[in-house]
Structures are given as structure tokens and as C-alpha cells.
Amino acid sequence: MFSFRFRAIANLSTVKNGISLSNVYHKLQGSPRMLYSSLSTTNPSPKWQLLSAICLERTPIIMPPMAKIEEEMAELFEKLDTMKSLKSDHELKQDEDKKVSASLAEGNQDESNADSATRQTAQDFEDACNEELSKFKPAPKITAEDLSGDRKSTNRKLDKHLVFVVQEKKEGKEIWKLPQAQWVDGETLRETAERALKEHVKTPETSVRVLGNAPWGVHTIKYPSAMREKVGFTGAKIFFFKAQLLSACTTCSDTEHHWLGRHELTEYLDPQYLRSVQKFLIDED
Amino acid sequence: MHSLIRKMSVAMPLTESLMSQRTICTNIRFPTFLQVSSPLLAEPLKKKKKMDPQIIKAREERRRKRIEKSIKKLEKNAKQLKPIEEIDWPISLQKQKSLRERTETVSQPQQMQEILKAWRSYKYQQSLQEMKMIDRISSSQLHALEQLRTISEDLYIKAIQMDDSLLPFTAVGPSNTPPIVGYDILDGEYIDETPKWK
Structure with missing residues (x-):
């Protein structure tokens, strides 16, 4: 208290x-x-090396495809909405057209013949509209990068979150991790994370939004006892900060990097490290 | 008068060198401020015109009527409310209501009930999942903050500060199809047609 x-x-x-x-x-x-x-004195308090890492995400650009139940529900609502609605001018015109064609079929052609030849029917109007619509081609949902399997571009998996990971070469091993930096005295952890971001990603500052001053997660590494004495630390604590990418970047990093979806992360990251990261990531199916 | 000037010029020999003989002056710096009489900033009053009392009366009446009229106009407008276009539909459409009504009903009520049932459980599961996710993320953050606090109180205090730059938050939501690169938007003129109500 x-x-x-x-x-x-x-x-x-x-x-x-x-x-x-x-x-x-x-x-x-x-x-x-x-x-x-x-x-x-027998058990000295642990000393930790402080690190900040940044989890830069590209948020989804398009909606994920609807589930089966969602599709059924959308269809049902569409039906109910039309049922409750009143007929539009266009539908009235369609009804009228039907009457006219019916009366034509009955035989009193000479009366309305001149009129019906020049008249634009509702169906004509609908056809014209459909033709205009067919001329417009929306951008494909599956991009060239999806097909070629290029994992370096943000222009892939448009309906999913993508996480930015970099490769670090250490003692001949290639380790994939989130961009990180060592904390320096006088910095806040967020500033350290922002520095890590600047070192690895070349985008204007305005195109990245760091989410908050507080870390979103932490990952603890304990050093082996031989290393403990050498380094002078019990281990390292990596504090994760989250950031969003606001504009696409195709060649935004010099270092070996990938933009990975949730499932692909398991192929690249160390399982324990991944568990710490996954704790603060938004679910995706 | 002439003698006065002569006397003054005699009294002030210094001024002679600065000014011509004909200047009338008592002050060296502002030479022309000598005033013989006090200023009279007025002219004789005009004689008041006599008006016909009937004309005055008529004029007053007219003025009163004008004011009354404007008051009436304001009162009339006060009762007139701003119409809500979505609520009051045009009379021409009201007359056609029977013409525009649909006769169809739900074709398979049983099937509809089944879909609704499945939908409810689907949404329930979805919201449960979301709650779980939010719990997980916030507990992860709390854990991180606790860990930070044991290491450095100073850094912890800096970490729990508000970030004002995040508010107001804007996000461009996912669309149905991705944006077309280099799409030429058809430009039109923007005309505001909203009627103005006083």
C-alpha cells in the first residue's frame, strides 16, 4: 500500500x-x-541483459474469404431484406414491360407497335449496366508474389497478418528473429526498439506506427554457467514492442529478411522464442 | 497689430534669423499656431421644419406594421421543423405503396431456423475465442511489465506512460479487393445539394 x-x-x-x-x-x-x-550473498540477485525487439506487422489489406456459415447467413439476410423492401422504380418498369409484351403476344400489335420499337425496356437498361460492370476488373486477390513464393515482399497473403523477421548469423548458424537491439543507459525501452527498427527497415518514419510505450511481451534467455561468468549476466530479457506498417514496402531492408504469416513463423523461429512471441499476436485461422 | 509684431521681433532677436519678417509667431517650433480669437466650431442652428402631424402618425403606423409582420414571420417559422427525409416519404410514393409491395414469403422456414441456430453458436464460439485472445495478450503484457519492474523501476515508469500520439486512432480497414496500382480515379465536381433550413 x-x-x-x-x-x-x-x-x-x-x-x-x-x-x-x-x-x-x-x-x-x-x-x-x-x-x-x-x-x-550465496545467491546473488540475477543481473539481466536488456534487449528490445520490435514486432513489425503488416495488417490485412483485404477481407479473408467468408466461412460457410457466414456465406449462408449473408444470403439469408439478403433474402429477408428484399422481402421487407418495396419495389423500386426499375422493378415497376420491369412489371410494366411484362404486361406490354403479354398484350403484344395476345395480338393487338398495331396499337403499341410504334411505341415499343423505340422504347428502352428495363431489361435493356440492366444489360447495359451489367456490360459496364464487366468492363471493370478488380485487382486479383492472389498476387504474383503469392504464386512465386517470394517471402521478401509485403505484397503477399493480402488477407493475413505478416510479421517482419530478420536473419542473424551467429557462430556459423543462421538464426531468424525479430529485429532487436541492446538497451543503452539513458534510453527508454521503446526508444531502443525504435532504434532496432531503424537499423533493419528503411522506411520513412511516418509509415510505421509503434503501438504504445509498454512492452507487449517478454522472452527470457538464461545463459549457461560458463557464459555467465564470462559475460557477467545471468541471462537476457528481450522485451517485445508492436508496430504496424502503414504503407507497403517491397525493398525496405538490406539485411536478409522475410515477411511471414502465422503458420510460416513456426518454420523460422526457435520454438521457445516463438511461444513468447505468439502470446501477444492476434489469432488467425 | 503691427506694433505688436514689431515689439515681439524686437523682444526675440534670435527668431529673426530663422524666420522671415512677415511671419506672426510666438513659438519658434510651431510658427503658425498663433490664434487671435477663440475657435468657433459651429454655425447658427437651422430652423426646425414643421411637419404635418398626420404624416408623422402615418409613418409611425407603417413602421409598427413592418415590425409586427416580421415578428409574425418569425413565429410562423418557429413551428416549422426541419424535415427528416428518411422518415417522411414523398406523397407520390405513398400513393404507390400497394403497387410496390411484395408478396413473397420465406420459402423454407425450417431451413432458415437451422441457419440461425448454427449462426448463433458460431458467433458465440467466435466471441469466446476473442475473449480468450484478449486475455492472453493482456496477461502477456502484464507479465512483461512485471518483469521489467523487477529489473528497473525507472524503465517501468517510463513504460506505463500514456502515448498521446496514438489518439485519435485511425485505421484503414480491409477492403473486399486490393487497391489497383496506378488506377486513374474519375474526377467529378463536388456539389453540395443539402437543403438549408433556418
């Missing part, structure tokens, strides 16, 4: 005075902590 209250006050004062009181708070909190660590 005390700590909560104090934190609230600290937050308030940072807003009011623009001075970080959290440092003061830190010092206050430091004393019991130091005491604790000095007591338990």
Missing part, C-alpha cells in the same frame, strides 16, 4: 514539475534491497 501510494505521488510530481522523482524513490527503495542482497 505504501509503495503504491508513493509511486502515485512520484508519477504526479513528474507530471507537475517535470522532474523525475522516481530517482528519489529508487534510492529509498534501494536501502532494503541492498540489505536483502547483503544477507543472501
Whole structure:
């Protein structure tokens, strides 16, 4: 309760005075902590290497195809809506045309013959409209990149989310991961993530939107004991930030990279790493 | 008068070198401000015209009538509400209502019921999935924040700050077909035809 209250006050004062009181708070909190660590010298508190990674996503551009039940429902609603509606002018004209043609078939041709020859029937109008519509060709939903299997372009899998992953070569191994950077003192984690993004992706800043100051997930790596002594850290913690790509980019990175769908991620990422990443990704079937 | 000027010019020999002899002056800086009499900024009052009292009365009457008329007009307009086009349909269409009504009914009510039933359970499952997903994502974020807090309180406080740049949030939603690259949009003139109601 005390700590909560104090934190609230600290937050308030940072807003009011623009001075970080959290440092003061830190010092206050430091004393019991130091005491604790000095007591338990046998098990020193773990030191973590801080990393920030950015999960850059391309959101879907087109709607996914409808499920069977969705299609049936859409059809049903269409039917119910037309049933409740009143006939339009065009439909009235169609009815009239039917009457005219029926009377023509009966035999009194000479009366309305001159009129009917010049008259544009509702069907004519409909045909003309359909012809105009057929001239318009919408862009295909399956792109050339889909067919060629090019995973470097954002112009693929238009109805799915795509995640940007980069390749890192380490000790002869090729490891795929989200673009990441080491945290430097004085930065916030978000700034680190943005730096990682800048290093790997060449797009104007306006075309990427980072979602919030808070990390969306974390992945912990524990180093083997031999490495612990060498590096001086117990392990590394990678904090993930989410970002959205607002405009398409075809050649936006020099490094080896891929834009991957949800299922393709399993082929590239380390299973444990993937589990941490999947925790904050939006589901897709 | 002449003697006065002569006296002044004698009294102020300095001014002589600066000005000509004929200037009347008491002040060296503003030479022409000497005024002999006080300024009279007026002229004799005009004689008031006498008007026919009947004409005045008629004029007043006319003015009153004009005001009354405008008041009436305003009151009349106050009762007139702005019409809602979607609600009151034109009389020509109202007369044709019987002509425009449809006679069809649901062909297979049993089938419709089945579809609705399947739809309900489908939507229920979908919303459950979404709830689960949101729970999962928010718990992932909370876990990350907790982890961050144990490492550095300072970074944690910076991470929980609001990001004002995200609001207002806009997103261009998925469309049915992708945009055509290099599509030439037919340009037309924009005319606002909305009727104005006072």
C-alpha cells in the first residue's frame, strides 16, 4: 500500500514539475534491497541483459474469404431484406414491360407497335449496366508474389497478418528473429526498439506506427554457467514492442529478411522464442 | 497689430534669423499656431421644419406594421421543423405503396431456423475465442511489465506512460479487393445539394 501510494505521488510530481522523482524513490527503495542482497550473498540477485525487439506487422489489406456459415447467413439476410423492401422504380418498369409484351403476344400489335420499337425496356437498361460492370476488373486477390513464393515482399497473403523477421548469423548458424537491439543507459525501452527498427527497415518514419510505450511481451534467455561468468549476466530479457506498417514496402531492408504469416513463423523461429512471441499476436485461422 | 509684431521681433532677436519678417509667431517650433480669437466650431442652428402631424402618425403606423409582420414571420417559422427525409416519404410514393409491395414469403422456414441456430453458436464460439485472445495478450503484457519492474523501476515508469500520439486512432480497414496500382480515379465536381433550413 505504501509503495503504491508513493509511486502515485512520484508519477504526479513528474507530471507537475517535470522532474523525475522516481530517482528519489529508487534510492529509498534501494536501502532494503541492498540489505536483502547483503544477507543472501550465496545467491546473488540475477543481473539481466536488456534487449528490445520490435514486432513489425503488416495488417490485412483485404477481407479473408467468408466461412460457410457466414456465406449462408449473408444470403439469408439478403433474402429477408428484399422481402421487407418495396419495389423500386426499375422493378415497376420491369412489371410494366411484362404486361406490354403479354398484350403484344395476345395480338393487338398495331396499337403499341410504334411505341415499343423505340422504347428502352428495363431489361435493356440492366444489360447495359451489367456490360459496364464487366468492363471493370478488380485487382486479383492472389498476387504474383503469392504464386512465386517470394517471402521478401509485403505484397503477399493480402488477407493475413505478416510479421517482419530478420536473419542473424551467429557462430556459423543462421538464426531468424525479430529485429532487436541492446538497451543503452539513458534510453527508454521503446526508444531502443525504435532504434532496432531503424537499423533493419528503411522506411520513412511516418509509415510505421509503434503501438504504445509498454512492452507487449517478454522472452527470457538464461545463459549457461560458463557464459555467465564470462559475460557477467545471468541471462537476457528481450522485451517485445508492436508496430504496424502503414504503407507497403517491397525493398525496405538490406539485411536478409522475410515477411511471414502465422503458420510460416513456426518454420523460422526457435520454438521457445516463438511461444513468447505468439502470446501477444492476434489469432488467425 | 503691427506694433505688436514689431515689439515681439524686437523682444526675440534670435527668431529673426530663422524666420522671415512677415511671419506672426510666438513659438519658434510651431510658427503658425498663433490664434487671435477663440475657435468657433459651429454655425447658427437651422430652423426646425414643421411637419404635418398626420404624416408623422402615418409613418409611425407603417413602421409598427413592418415590425409586427416580421415578428409574425418569425413565429410562423418557429413551428416549422426541419424535415427528416428518411422518415417522411414523398406523397407520390405513398400513393404507390400497394403497387410496390411484395408478396413473397420465406420459402423454407425450417431451413432458415437451422441457419440461425448454427449462426448463433458460431458467433458465440467466435466471441469466446476473442475473449480468450484478449486475455492472453493482456496477461502477456502484464507479465512483461512485471518483469521489467523487477529489473528497473525507472524503465517501468517510463513504460506505463500514456502515448498521446496514438489518439485519435485511425485505421484503414480491409477492403473486399486490393487497391489497383496506378488506377486513374474519375474526377467529378463536388456539389453540395443539402437543403438549408433556418
